[in-house]
Amino acid sequence: MTCIGGALAWITVFSLGGAWSPTTAQGRLVLAGVAVAALCAALTRLTVILVEAQAQSVLNWLAGSLANVGAEQLQLLWPCTLIGLVLAIACAPRLNLINLGEDAARSLGVRIGSLRLLVFVVSLLLVGASVCAVGPIAFVGLIAPNIARQWLGNDYRWLVPISAGLGAAIVLASDLISRAVAFPVETPAGVVTALIGAPFFLFLARRAL
Structure with missing residues (x-):
């Protein structure tokens, strides 16, 4: 859904x-x-x-929390993640060709419209499954790819898997911090990523001006 x-x-x-x-x-x-x-x-x-009776659960989900993630959520996540990552990595060489310019990519046989549609579908699959399981944890998709690009350049064959691993590490680190800050009360991981991501976004916006 x-x-x-x-x-x-x-x-x-x-x-x-x-x-x-x-x-x-x-x-x-x-x-x-x-x-x-x-x-x-x-x-x-x-x-x-x-749904007032379940309001607290909904609010925790909206804040982005790993507290209620269990076997049921993992059963949903792993097939979507595996299929999505395989498709994303398969798209990487053609995405590299688009970096040369759309005209050059077309001359090399890349179907731009079909590739864009596939990338959008893969993104929806990965993001939809993740948000369904843990809620909207903000700024991970902004921080991880930008850090990976600073390390690796614009080669999507490396950017896609490294960004995925780095994003997972950021979420896990944020969850550990959220559990330690106000123990035994758990702050949602999404709050921690927002506190880190908002200044990072402003930094990127300022650098782009």
């Missing part, structure tokens, strides 16, 4: 933002993303109100 919801949100953002047109301004896509995010947040709050 999480993958379906993510797919619907993605299609809505891209449709409203005009992402299918190469001439559309990027600001329009950002505004569409903000609007859809606000709508999803409102629907989430409504859900919390309607």
Whole structure:
């Protein structure tokens, strides 16, 4: 269900933002993303109100917590993760060709539209399964790839697996910190990643100016 919801949100953002047109301004896509995010947040709050008996569990999930992850969640995660990583690594050589420019990639036989669609589907599979199990743990997808790129450059054959491993390490480290900060009360891991990720995002934004 999480993958379906993510797919619907993605299609809505891209449709409203005009992402299918190469001439559309990027600001329009950002505004569409903000609007859809606000709508999803409102629907989430409504859900919390309607299921008051399970409100605490929902709030813990929204904060991003590994506290309730068990065998049931792992059974969901491992096949999605395995399939997603295999497909992502298989896409890596063609993604490297796109770094040369879309025209050059097309001349080398890369079908740009099909590749983009496959990458979007793989992303939805990996993100949907992860969010379903532990909730939306923010900024991991921002921190891990940027650190990996600083180490390895732009070769996606290495970036994809190293970013995945580094992201997992960041989540585990955040979970350990969250358990130690206010023991025996556990702070959600998503709070720790947000405290680290927000300054990191501002640093990247400032460097890009």
